Amino acid sequence: xxxxxxxxxxxxxxxxxxxxxxxxxxxxxxxxxxxxxxxxxxxxxxxxxxxxxxxxxxxxxxxxxxxxxxxxxxxxxxxxxxxxxxxxxxxxxxxxxxxxxxxxxxxxxxxxxxxxxxxxxxxxxxxxxxxxxxxxxxxxxxxxxxxxxxxxxxxxxxxxxxxxxxxxxxxxxxxxxxxxxxxxxxxxxxxxxxxxxxxxxxxxxxxxxxxxxxxxxxxxxxxxxxxxxxxxxxxxxxxxxxxxxxxxxxxxxxxxxxxxxxxxxxxxxxxxxxxxxxxxxxxxxxxxxxxxxxxxxxxxxxxxxxxxxxxxxxxxxxxxxxxxxxxxxxxxxxxxxxxxxxxxxxxxxxxxxxxxxxxxxxxxxxxxxxxxxxxxxxxxxxxxxxxxxxxxxxxxxxxxxxxxxxxxxxxxxxxxxxxxxxxxxxxxxxxxxxxxxxxxxxxxxxxxxxxxxxxxxxxxxxxxxxxxxxxxxxxxxxxxxxxxxxxxxxxxxxxxxxxxxxxxxxxxxxxxxxxxxxxxxxxxxxxxxxxxxxxxxxxxxxxxxxxxxxxxxxxxxxxxxxxxxxxxx
Numbered sequence: 117x118x119x120x121x122x123x124x125x126x127x128x129x130x131x132x133x134x135x136x137x138x139x140x141x142x143x144x145x146x147x148x149x150x151x152x153x154x155x156x157x158x159x160x161x162x163x164x165x166x167x168x169x170x171x172x173x174x175x176x177x178x179x180x181x182x183x184x185x186x187x188x189x190x191x192x193x194x195x196x197x198x199x200x201x202x203x204x205x206x207x208x209x210x211x212x213x214x215x216x217x218x219x220x221x222x223x224x225x226x227x228x229x230x231x232x233x234x235x236x237x238x239x240x241x242x243x244x245x246x247x248x249x250x251x252x253x254x255x256x257x258x259x260x261x262x263x264x265x266x267x268x269x270x271x272x273x274x275x276x277x278x279x280x281x282x283x284x285x286x287x288x289x290x291x292x293x294x295x296x297x298x299x300x301x302x303x304x305x306x307x308x309x310x311x312x313x314x315x316x317x318x319x320x321x322x323x324x325x326x327x328x329x330x331x332x333x334x335x336x337x338x339x340x341x342x343x344x345x346x347x348x349x350x351x352x353x354x355x356x357x358x359x360x361x362x363x364x365x366x367x368x369x370x371x372x373x374x375x376x377x378x379x380x381x382x383x384x385x386x387x388x389x390x391x392x393x394x395x396x397x398x399x400x401x402x403x404x405x406x407x408x409x410x411x412x413x414x415x416x417x418x419x420x421x422x423x424x425x426x427x428x429x430x431x432x433x434x435x436x437x438x439x440x441x442x443x444x445x446x447x448x449x450x451x452x453x454x455x456x457x458x459x460x461x462x463x464x465x466x467x468x469x470x471x472x473x474x475x476x477x478x479x480x481x482x483x484x485x486x487x488x489x490x491x492x493x494x495x496x497x498x499x500x501x502x503x504x505x506x507x508x509x510x511x512x513x514x515x516x517x518x519x520x521x522x523x524x525x526x527x528x529x530x531x532x533x534x535x536x537x538x539x540x541x542x543x544x545x546x547x548x549x550x551x552x553x554x555x556x557x558x559x560x561x562x563x564x565x566x567x568x569x570x571x572x573x574x575x576x577x578x579x580x581x582x583x584x585x586x587x588x589x590x591x592x593x594x595x596x597x598x599x600x601x602x603x604x605x606x607x608x609x610x611x612x613x614x615x616x617x618x619x620x621x622x623x624x625x626x627x628x629x630x631x632x633x634x635x636x637x638x639x640x641x642x643x644x645x646x647x648x649x650x651x652x653x654x655x656x657x658x659x660x661x662x663x664x665x666x667x668x669x670x671x672x673x674x675x676x677x678x679x680x681x682x683x684x685x
Contacts, residue, residue: 120146120168122547126565126574131545133567135179137186149174152183152428153421162417171395171410172418173451173542175388177220182425188220190429192388192537193270193373194436195224195380201231206250210257213271216432217261222270224380226370227251228303232280232322247281248288251295258297269297270374274352276303277335280320280327286339289348292653299374301350301643302339309353309637312336340630344620345652350376350645351633357642362512362611363443363531365505376643377537377615378447383435386612387422388447388537391415391480393456394549394579404460406472408479415448415480416487422446423491423529444498447535447612448484450476451542452549454556454588455580464555464589465598470605473553477609482516484533489522497527511611535612549579553606553616555599556580556588591619592649596632604639613642620648 121142122128128142136145146168154160166172174182181190194216199209213223231237233246251273258269273295275285286302288294311318311332318332343349357369357379367381378386391411398407426444431437453473454464462468492501506512506528507520515523536552543551544563550556559581565572580586599618606614618632629646636644 121170122545124547124576126576127545127547129567130541130565134176134541134545137184143168145179148183149179150421153424155420155424159417159420162414163421166414166417169395170392170546171414173390173392173539173546174422175390175537176542178387178389178425179542181220181429187430189216189432190387190425191221191385191431191436191440193222193224193375193378193380193386194432195371195373195382195384196226197382197435199225199227199229201229206230207253210253212433212435213254214257214261216436217258217269217271219430219432221385221432222272222374224272224274224371224373225254226274226276226303227285228274228276228279228370232320232327233284235280235322235327246284247275247279248284251288251298255295255297271298272372272374272376273298273300274303274371275300276354276370277305277308277339278319278321280322282320282335283330283338286342286349289346290342292346299350299376300348301352301372301376303352303354303370304339304637306353306355308332308336309634336630340633341626343646344626344629344648347645347647347651347653350643351636352376352379352643353637353641356637356640357613360509360511360611360640360642362506362509363500364509365502366500372613372643375538375615376645377449377535377613379613379642380445381439383433383439384443384445385431385436385440386445386447386532386535387425387429388449388535389418389422390449390451390537390539390542390552391418392452392546392549393450393476394452394459394583397456397459397584406456406460406476408475411476411479412483415483416490418448419446419484419487419530419533420491422448423488423495442499443531444529445532445612446530447537448480448533449536449539449552449610450480451539451546451552452579453553454550455578455584455586458556458580458586458588459584465594465602470601473602474605474609477606481514481534481609481611482519485515485519485528486522488529488533489519489526491529493526495529497529498531500531501527503527514608532611534610536606536610536614536616538615544576547579547583548576550588553602553614555591555594555602557591559587559590591617592621594619596620596624596628596646597635600632600635600639600641600644603636603644604641607639607641616645618644618646620646622648622650624648 150163175192177192178190181188227247230247231244235244317329319326320328369379372379396407396411457472539551543549556578560577603616
């Protein structure tokens with residue numbers, strides 16, 4: 117008898133705890149999801165097969181919300197409306213953020229619109245406290261909201277690299293007790309990167325007027341030194357994001373969702389999901405390959421189902437619903453990519469690995485756009501579609517000519533279609549496959565799981581090691597530039613962005629570290645995040661040292677709730 121759903125006990129329990137109602141079986145979930153998202157019986161049966169066999173993993177919000185009875189949004193992530201530089205503007209957005217997080221949505225904010233510390237408030241005759249000070253109330257709100265589905269609140273704070281408070285913003289995470297509800301990222305502009313390369317000064321501005329001038333390389337070094345120590349701030353390349361945006365003609369993007377894979381406009385929303393690459397691994401005649409035929413057959417069904425969710429789900433705010441239904445954004449990517457490609461015999465970041473990744477990503481890109489164009493023929497294009505301007509977009513120009521012809525003929529249903537999310541919990545609940553485009557963390561690892569009875573420590577094996585017998589090239593065995601090579605290669609085929617952490621080994625120098633970010637920028641990445649185990653923060657995953665035969669040995673764990681670190685044999 118064929119078994120469906122996760123087979124590892126802790127993974128099966130995780131799926132039940134996070135994404136299903138009490139007493140709901142995995143197959144109950146499959147019937148619920150496929151029934152709610154289908155257009156007809158053929159579509160329902162196709163989605164039933166895809167979801168039951170875990171060839172596609174809807175994002176966690178969607179798995180829990182779609183077809184369910186609870187007031188939880190199926191949309192993973194949002195970006196706040198523009199924060200106006202006034203008391204009402206700041207706290208109106210705070211109230212909206214509370215409503216959004218209460219329904220389970222993560223939020224990104226651009227705080228660059230708030231005046232800088234020391235600027236005079238004419239109506240009060242006193243100096244402003246600055247952009248960073250107003251992040252505090254948002255941080256406190258995040259900590260008090262019990263996010264739906266046992267999910268901790270997630271937020272991203274962005275400040276432009278030319279804001280006068282940028283140095284204060286960069287330094288804030290040097291104190292590990294501050295803004296703990298936020299990830300933070302600097303919105304780096306081309307003007308700063310040009311000045312860093314050339315040398316010289318760069319202006320700090322507010323409302324288009326120069327407030328002060330700083331040395332560009334000194335500012336860049338401050339950003340780099342802080343993330344070298346604390347893994348934050350991340351870096352978003354805002355001009356690249358807007359230059360490559362399909363909707364360059366009707367929106368401006370200043371922030372992203374909390375993990376950075378979704379650059380979004382004010383009130384922007386996005387539905388995420390990932391094809392499970394390990395389920396497309398085909399072994400025949402002593403060879404292991406990717407089953408592109410099955411992948412190409414699944415993509416149109418997934419696009420159709422995800423498009424339906426846009427109209428099915430509840431939105432915390434009317435502005436978010438209007439924004440989403442006017443553009444019909446989604447972000448479909450992969451999980452388990454490292455497991456799948458390494459099963460084909462290609463070590464992570466090798467030339468053969470990147471060639472295979474490129475083929476898989478290009479297939480997803482073109483087939484998703486093809487499916488959306490054909491869906492537009494049936495249901496109509498997204499309301500803000502402008503054929504000439506859309507086809508003139510820098511990303512859309514990369515599509516296969518036949519796909520562009522379909523868009524020219526029929527329009528397109530969804531403004532954006534691809535994204536590479538980190539897929540942390542959904543990857544774990546699919547039997548601990550590798551996350552997104554990340555390499556395997558370890559062949560065996562300890563993980564802190566937040567369960568109803570409290571945090572528990574579990575030891576789990578990598579899917580590729582357990583199922584394929586593949587000893588992966590793990591994250592800390594890669595050079596920083598190998599990490600970057602995978603990031604920039606993936607970004608070429610992704611219309612939104614790629615969530616990827618570039619691990620930095622203990623032997624890397626600070627100068628080598630800085631080259632990672634410059635290589636990401638020059639390679640066309642929309643952002644870059646690094647993690648250095650020798651830095652001043654710990655991760656929630658800890659590698660178990662492995663001898664050549666069987667993984668075992670001392671392990672250490674970090675509890676993200678309490679900050680406590682413990683080690684045992």
